[in-house]
Amino acid sequence: MASVENQEQRTAAIAGAGSVLGRDIVHGLAAKDSPTAEKTIAYALLGMTMVTGLVDAVSFLSLGRVFTANMTGNIVLLAFAAAHVPGLSIARSLTALLTFLVGAILGGGVMARASADSQIRFAAQAFLLEVAFLFAASLCAIGYRRDLLEHSFQPFALIALTALAMGTRNAAVRKLAIPDLTTTVLTLTITGIGADSSLANGNNPRLARRVESVVAMFLGAALGAVILHYSISAALGLGTAISALCGAALFRSVRTSDRL
Numbered sequence: 236m237a238s239v240e241n242q243e244q245r246t247a248a249i250a251g252a253g254s255v256l257g258r259d260i261v262h263g264l265a266a267k268d269s270p271t272a273e274k275t276i277a278y279a280l281l282g283m284t285m286v287t288g289l290v291d292a293v294s295f296l297s298l299g300r301v302f303t304a305n306m307t308g309n310i311v312l313l314a315f316a317a318a319h320v321p322g323l324s325i326a327r328s329l330t331a332l333l334t335f336l337v338g339a340i341l342g343g344g345v346m347a348r349a350s351a352d353s354q355i356r357f358a359a360q361a362f363l364l365e366v367a368f369l370f371a372a373s374l375c376a377i378g379y380r381r382d383l384l385e386h387s388f389q390p391f392a393l394i395a396l397t398a399l400a401m402g403t404r405n406a407a408v409r410k411l412a413i414p415d416l417t418t419t420v421l422t423l424t425i426t427g428i429g430a431d432s433s434l435a436n437g438n439n440p441r442l443a444r445r446v447e448s449v450v451a452m453f454l455g456a457a458l459g460a461v462i463l464h465y466s467i468s469a470a471l472g473l474g475t476a477i478s479a480l481c482g483a484a485l486f487r488s489v490r491t492s493d494r495l
Contacts, residue, residue, distance in 0.1 A: 275488040279481040280416040281451045287419050288455025289474045290397050297381055297467050298390045301327045303398040304419055306335055334395040338402020346410040356489050361407035362482035368400035373471035415444045424448050
């Protein structure tokens with residue numbers, strides 16, 4: 236009996252430690268959790284989800300049928316291009332994939348220096364890199380013409396810069412591991428809406444957050460498609476501004492908690 240009780244105590248201690256660690260990662264500051272900080276982080280990641288839709292609208296509609304944020308879709312397009320489907324390019328899809336990986340390495344390097352109580356601080360630094368890459372892309376897009384897609388290096392530069400931005404951010408968000416706020420992949424989010432619904436005898440956990448993620452990406456993609464009628468540089472500039480605001484909100488959250 237004593238052995239069983241000791242085992243139960245150890246299990247409870249491990250579970251408690253995991254719970255504390257999870258809270259520290261979400262808030263980025265040990266023993267300084269606050270509902271305000273949690274909401275700030277959630278809204279910032281929702282804003283970045285919107286940027287994902289905007290960036291993929293730019294890449295797919297203006298850069299030659301390629302995704303620079305959604306690598307699942309990009310792998311599929313790469314396979315189609317390898318099968319000689321008209322209108323697709325192995326070179327463009329491969330450029331997006333490889334530069335996304337480079338961005339992920341950069342973001343992973345930033346987050347590797349973070350401890351459990353400084354995750355948000357270092358994630359905000361990674362998001363600054365995203366902003367820098369998107370800003371460079373918006374400048375590079377000035378004067379871009381889609382009719383010169385096959386005869387210019389400019390689309391490859393735009394693909395590389397936006398993929399670098401998305402890879403860097405995804406590495407940071409992956410490290411944060413906040414449920415249903417991946418900012419890029421919605422497959423599991425939509426699966427959760429159905430699988431955890433009352434129709435499936437579930438209790439709808441985080442339903443609002445999941446729906447907000449879907450809506451944010453939808454709005455970002457729709458907005459990007461509309462702005463592209465006028466300027467690809469303006470679309471990327473808007474993405475840069477939104478990302479900068481989200482990163483600034485995270486920095487403000489960290490600084491505010493430091494003063495508590």
